[in-house]
Amino acid sequence: xxxxxxxxxxxxxxxxxxxxxxxxxxxxxxxxxxxxxxxxxxxxxxxxxxxxxxxxxxxxxxxxxxxxxxxxxxxxxxxxxxxxxxxxxxxxxxxxxxxxxxxxxxxxxxxxxxxxxxxxxxxxxxxxxxxxxxxxxxx
Amino acid sequence: xxxxxxxxxxxxxxxxxxxxxxxxxxxxxxxxxxxxxxxxxxxxxxxxxxxxxxxxxxxxxxxxxxxxxxxxxxxxxxxxxxxxxxxxxxxxxxxxxxxxxxxxxxxxxxxxxxxxxxxxxxxxxxxxxxxxxxxxxxxxxxxxxxxxxxxxxxxxxxxxxxxxxxxxxxxxxxxxxxxxxxxxxxxxxxxxxxxxxxxxxxxxxxxxxxxxxxxxxxxxxxxxxxxxxxxxxxxxxxxxxxxxxxxxxxxxxxxxxxxxxxxxxxxxxxxxxxxxxxxxxxxxxxxxxxxxxxxxxxxxxxxxxxxxxxxxxxxxxxxxxxxxxxxxxxxxxxxxxxxxxxxxxxxxxxxxxxxxxxxxxxxxxxxxxxxxxxxxxxxxxxxxxxxxxxxxxxxxxxxxxxxxxxxxxxxxxxxxxxxxxxxxxxxxxxxxxxxxxxxxxxxxxxxxxxxxxxxxxxxxxxxxxxxxxxxxxxxxxxxxxxxxxxxxxxxxxxxxxxxxxxxxxxxxxxxxxxxxxxxxxxxxxxxxxxxxxxxxxxxxxxxxxxxxxxxxxxxxxxxxxxxxxxxxxxxxxxxxxxxxxxxxxxxxxxxxxxxxxxxxxxxxxxxxxxxxxxxxxxxxxxxxxxxxxxxxxxxxxxxxxxxxxxxxxxxxxxxxxxxxxxxxxxxxxxxxxxxxxxxxxxxxxxxxxxxxxxxxxxxxxxxxxxxxxxxxxxxxxxxxxxxxxxxxxxxxxxxxxxxxxxxxxxxxxxxxxxxxxxxxxxxxxxxxxxxxx
Numbered sequence: 045x046x047x048x049x050x051x052x053x054x055x056x057x058x059x060x061x062x063x064x065x066x067x068x069x070x071x072x073x074x075x076x077x078x079x080x081x082x083x084x085x086x087x088x089x090x091x092x093x094x095x096x097x098x099x100x101x102x103x104x105x106x107x108x109x110x111x112x113x114x115x116x117x118x119x120x121x122x123x124x125x126x127x128x129x130x131x132x133x134x135x136x137x138x139x140x141x142x143x144x145x146x147x148x149x150x151x152x153x154x155x156x157x158x159x160x161x162x163x164x165x166x167x168x169x170x171x172x173x174x175x176x177x178x179x180x181x182x183x
Numbered sequence: 184x185x186x187x188x189x190x191x192x193x194x195x196x197x198x199x200x201x202x203x204x205x206x207x208x209x210x211x212x213x214x215x216x217x218x219x220x221x222x223x224x225x226x227x228x229x230x231x232x233x234x235x236x237x238x239x240x241x242x243x244x245x246x247x248x249x250x251x252x253x254x255x256x257x258x259x260x261x262x263x264x265x266x267x268x269x270x271x272x273x274x275x276x277x278x279x280x281x282x283x284x285x286x287x288x289x290x291x292x293x294x295x296x297x298x299x300x301x302x303x304x305x306x307x308x309x310x311x312x313x314x315x316x317x318x319x320x321x322x323x324x325x326x327x328x329x330x331x332x333x334x335x336x337x338x339x340x341x342x343x344x345x346x347x348x349x350x351x352x353x354x355x356x357x358x359x360x361x362x363x364x365x366x367x368x369x370x371x372x373x374x375x376x377x378x379x380x381x382x383x384x385x386x387x388x389x390x391x392x393x394x395x396x397x398x399x400x401x402x403x404x405x406x407x408x409x410x411x412x413x414x415x416x417x418x419x420x421x422x423x424x425x426x427x428x429x430x431x432x433x434x435x436x437x438x439x440x441x442x443x444x445x446x447x448x449x450x451x452x453x454x455x456x457x458x459x460x461x462x463x464x465x466x467x468x469x470x471x472x473x474x475x476x477x478x479x480x481x482x483x484x485x486x487x488x489x490x491x492x493x494x495x496x497x498x499x500x501x502x503x504x505x506x507x508x509x510x511x512x513x514x515x516x517x518x519x520x521x522x523x524x525x526x527x528x529x530x531x532x533x534x535x536x537x538x539x540x541x542x543x544x545x546x547x548x549x550x551x552x553x554x555x556x557x558x559x560x561x562x563x564x565x566x567x568x569x570x571x572x573x574x575x576x577x578x579x580x581x582x583x584x585x586x587x588x589x590x591x592x593x594x595x596x597x598x599x600x601x602x603x604x605x606x607x608x609x610x611x612x613x614x615x616x617x618x619x620x621x622x623x624x625x626x627x628x629x630x631x632x633x634x635x636x637x638x639x640x641x642x643x644x645x646x647x648x649x650x651x652x653x654x655x656x657x658x659x660x661x662x663x664x665x666x667x668x669x670x671x672x673x674x675x676x677x678x679x680x681x682x683x684x685x686x687x688x689x690x691x692x693x694x695x696x697x698x699x700x701x702x703x704x705x706x707x708x709x710x711x712x713x714x715x716x717x718x719x720x721x722x723x724x725x726x727x728x729x730x731x732x733x734x735x736x737x738x739x740x741x742x743x744x745x746x747x748x749x750x751x752x753x754x755x756x757x758x759x760x761x762x763x764x765x766x767x768x769x770x771x772x773x774x775x776x777x778x779x780x781x782x783x784x785x786x787x788x789x790x791x792x793x794x795x796x797x798x799x800x801x802x803x804x805x806x807x808x809x810x811x812x813x814x815x816x817x818x819x820x821x822x823x824x825x826x827x828x829x830x831x832x833x834x835x836x837x838x839x840x841x842x843x844x845x846x847x848x849x850x851x852x853x854x855x856x857x858x859x860x861x862x863x864x865x866x867x868x869x870x871x872x873x874x875x876x877x878x879x880x881x882x883x884x885x886x887x888x889x890x891x892x893x894x895x896x897x898x899x900x901x902x903x904x905x906x907x908x909x910x911x912x913x914x915x916x917x918x919x920x921x922x923x924x925x926x927x928x929x930x931x932x933x934x935x936x937x938x939x940x941x942x943x944x945x946x947x948x949x950x951x952x953x954x955x956x
Contacts, residue, residue, distance in 0.1 A: 099336035100258035122307045125627070125797050130258065132626035133857070133898060141797075156799045160774050163805055163902060 101131050108140045117144040135165035135175065142178045154178055231432065232439050235420065239444065243419075243452065244468075245350040246358070246579030246787060250562055251342035252586040253629075253782070254303070257317060258337045261324040262894060265294045267589045268319065272298065274343045274588055276479040283330075286312045287484050294319040297330060301481075303341035306583075306783055306791055310339045344475075345586055346559045348566075348575045353464045357471035358579075358787075361451045364482050367528060368470060369450060371494045374526040375519055377411040381446060385412040385437030401518060412437045415453045459493065460500045467500075477505065479545045487529050488537035491519040492544075506547045513542060556642035557635030558586050561760075561780045564648070569793060570784075579787035584780050585629030587622075590892065594620045594632045594861075595639050597887035602637050602865070605883075609874045617868050618884065619646035621763040623860040627797055628767055628776030630760075631859070644868075651756040652849045652864060655877065656714045657842035658753040660769060660811055661735045663711050665726045667807045668734075673708040673814055673928045674915030674936060679718035684748045694720050694752055697843070697876070706915045708814040708928065712822030714841060716752055723751035737802045739764035739775055753842060762853050763862045769811060770838075770855040772902075773803030805902045806931050812838050813929055815854075816897060823878045824854065830886040836896035837889065841877030848872055850880030858894035861885055905929040908936065916940025 108123035124140040138161025145154035158178035165172040177183075255271050257263075269279075272289050277298070280288045286301040295318050302312035314330040315338060327335045349355055361369065373380045378397070379387050391408040409417070416436045421429055440449060458466060459473035467476045473493050474482035485493070495515040496503050505512035517538045524534040562584055566575055574580065598618045606613055620634040635645035644650070666675070679702040684692045694716045696702070702715060710718035723731050731751065732744040740761055744750060757765075760778065768775045776799050783794045815838035818824045823841040831837065839854020850865040850873065863881040867873060873880070901907060909925045911918040915936060918925040922942035930936075 098260075099334070100256075100260070103336040119307055121796060122794075126256075126307075128797070129624065129627055129629075130256065153798060156774070156801060159801050160772070160799055163772050164898075167903070 105136055117147045120144045133164050135161045135171045139171045235436055235439050245577035247347035247349040247355055248575045248580040248582050250346045250582045252345045252588050254339040254342040256339050259324050259327050264322050265319050301341050345555050350576045354466045354468055356469040358455050359471035359482055368490045370528050371523050374522055375494050380411050385441035386434055411453050412440055419456050459496050477544045487533050488540045492516040495519045505542045505544045554640035557633040557645045557647055560645045565781055581785040583782045587631040590622045590632035593891040594634050594888050598634050598637050601884040601887055619759045619864045621647050621759045621862045623763050623767055625770045625860050628778050630778055630780045647759045651758050653844035654757050655753040655842035655844045657851050657853055659719055662723050662731050664811050665731050665734045667810050672934050673810055674706040674910050676704045677707050677710045677718040677722050679705050679715045682717045682721045708817055711814045712817040714823050720751050738768045759862045759864045766853045767860055770860045772805050773808035774799040775802045806904050809902050810929050827886040830890040843876040846872045850875040851877050852881035852885040856894045857897050861888050906932055911940045914940050
């Protein structure tokens, strides 16, 4: 089960990376307002990117899905919200929220979360089609 | 019988008869008054009894609502420094030890932490107490395991209490049950206050005698004459007046209390009732709260020395105040320890160790730093939408909030340092500048931190919520968003030549750029990133004031926006929280969320009352918002916000906007990363001019805050329906990656520029590398 989850997250990330373009930013500079120049704090180290949070995400995703499967929709919502606080860029959270709100009879909320989830979902990703359906009102 | 004797007897008989007749007379005449008095006394006792029982059986105290911070979620990849983790643990009352021996302890070896968590019952399940090991590296959690090496994916520490909403009389207490306190506390209390507590019926002559004996033996007053029951009656039911009738009442009620309730119930009530100190206007009652107040520890975790100090305070919490009178408190504690030893409650070695130990009370300065009045103010205002103030002040509700101790500390520290530095650099009078900060978690819309005054813990005017100041150019993103919605692209040409706008009364308004220069035709993104006023006003008048103002409102500004030309340059007065609401909608890709400070509310017993779930509403097409965010990112890379990168890592993509009001009375900055939005205002309370622009004031403070909270940069992935095109940053014509001045910008499919511009070929490896980001 855990392996399957890890695999799904991995595939989702890969497909997302493969299908979307990244954007560089660099243009010649000029500024109308005076800017104070300050030395960067000496000795400060910044990792090039934050370490992965996948273990926590996988655990909560698994928990939320289980809660959903057992009909504990309110708990699934809570777990998904908790997951969003850790990594809001996972489309799965929005899908769980959307599906849970549908079960709870709140289709308006479900549609909104589905729309938000599409932002983080690749068109070839697993959750995309379902998010699209819900966002279009096809429950 | 001799006649004399007879005569004497007759006399006695006469006298006796006389007495009997007097008594009879008195009885005859006084029988009704006596009966009435007796009945009245009986009625009085009955009334006392009813009063006594109704208070004791009902809700004994008005309990304040307790407000909790968000729990610290520990997981691999969390941004957390060793100092921050230490601060979080200490705020929770975890004691630093060399070796873990129980819950509520931690040990630290450089960046390796071992923690024995306490466990907590959250609304969505129980988090058990666990022994864990945490390795931090470069400001992140590198590994998280149980101390036996088993990997741990996620763990929540219990939430720290950050304040309360108190009853009018400001009494505060944290109720404890008798089974939750260390046995030494109950036994020690009895030994010191009322040795015969278990034997008497509320009143005890032997208690008075024993107290006198103990006091003489100790050479000081260490034991009072009143029983614990009498003390409870006095504190719980009566006033402190010294009158005979009150003493009678106290005695009667003590007997009644003992008649109705067990010793256990009386002692437990006493332990929660007794006054044990003062924290500003807040009165500390009961051992549960006193334990947190003096030691920042749960009462169950107290050692002999700490128990003795608290027991000693019963005699006079102010007189033996361990912060103001440490020597007096130490002597008192040691005396209590001696009595405990004499009573066989502690061993000799415990006595000697405890008497030699320090008082162990928390640093008084740290106590004042645990006040977050600005955030509590927001919590209370949001709670009042759903709860009556009376209930908040008395029902003992448990309020779980989004408050982040780390975010608050970062913001407070940054405010303190930056304002002092700015006053030094610009030779301003000390403490002349004021500040307000709002930090929000992007996506959830949860307020993480709030600074309402530069002085930490100051409970006065809350600038973050109540200071309505002119926002200047902070409003411009709404204007450019409107332009994008109406068919403009990021390279659409905007005219920044001088502009005049006619007012309704015929007056002419001629806004100028900050540098008093005109820049001719400029691409839209540049007009925003350099905050050109002339371009903004001309564009806004073309788009329509109502369209721009409507977008401002849709972005989350819940105040009416006047449809006047000056609005286009920010002649509107908003609080930092209102600005945060507007910018959060942009940061969250056009999804509006009402900013929240409360997650859930529970009853005193932990039953759920209400939850405040995340709710979102899409108000803008993500394609327009995405383009706007790119333009705001360019504000940071090349425009008025670029000074931020003196502190932020170059690879961190952030977006934001400066704001400066007329005559530089207000210095604003609002900006966000992928995870965090922060809004900063700087200025003077008297609204006088300052030498600060948005870039030279608020931006620096914003950068301080964000540099301490390096989260993830903005999401670089293009939404559907947009495509990136290399364009020339000056002309807006199609360019290519290796052409000078080329920039990759998003366009809605079908609106991309078609005309090819000239290309001056460059191949700079560094620039090439940067373009990968």
